[in-house]
Amino acid sequence: MLLGEYAVLDGAPALVAAVDRGVACVVTDAPGRQIVTPGDDRFVAAALAEIEAPPGRYAFSDWRPVPSDTKVGLGGSSAATVAAVVAGLARRGGRAPDPDHTYAIAREVHHRVQGSGSGVDVAASAYGGICRVERGLVHPLSAPALPEPVVVFSGASAATGPRVQRYLSHLPHRDRARFVDASRALVEAFPRAPAQTLDAAGRLLASMAEAAQIAYWTDAIDVLVTLARAHGGGAKPSGAGGGDIVVALFSSDRARSAYIEAVEDRGFLCVPISISPGAALISAD
Secondary structure, three states, X not given: OOEOOOHHHHOXXXXXXXXXXXXXXXXXXXXXXXXXXXXXXXXXHHHHHHOOOOOEEEEEEEEOOOOOOOOOOOOXXXXXXXXXXXXHXXXXXXXOOOHHHHHHHHHHHHHHXXXXXXXXXXXXXXXXXXXXXXXXXXXXXXXXXXOOOEEEEOOOOOOHHHHHHHHHHHOOHHHHHHHHHHHHHHHHHHHHOHHHHHHHHHHHXXXXXXXXXXXXXXXXXXXXXXXXXXXXXXXXXXXXXXXXXXXXXXXXXXXXXXXXXXXXHOOOEEOOOOEOEOOOOOOOO
């Protein structure tokens, strides 16, 4: 998630990037519908049931996993939901569904199981690249000018649902409207000054979270964001805050490399990523 957290729930646009860390599903013949996962199967089970996936053994696994014992916060549940929809529909029809169809099903399932959320991470998994998501509609951006992001795990996992619910119930309407307008303006400004806009978005989100009493800004996040500013860039939590990852942008490769060295010297985990295509069917055999 680059920009637009929380405000996207009120119709403001958000920018989200698909990264090359995700979920794979291998389907083989088996009686009935069998599901194998390394952990939580709620999302994939609901997705396969929703599309009435044919019999088979649906084995899910992390694709290019991050070397961490805790959840990093790269949208794994959304990736798994999209993978289940693609695998199940492909099993039935022999080819991958188009992104629009995949997104519509996976978004509804993910929201139902999680109980909240905007679906922007589902859009990233379904469409790939960088997408602008507004009122549930997805607009893939062609060849956006974006410096290579730095993704850093803050060292702690965080739950999205409770924070979203607090935003929806605890922020006064007038403050929420001002926050949404400011967030929209930052999304529009982003292509002209990505690093500076990212930093401004972090400040805006921190201010909103304080007003809504959302546990958003942690000591680790403060270190990562302060270091980015010291190296001439911008950074912010990606997603609901409270932990998970921080994303940073810099205007030069030299500044980017210096930042990575500085955060790794302090014991943080940098997660190498590239902007990735969306869900794909490797083989229908």
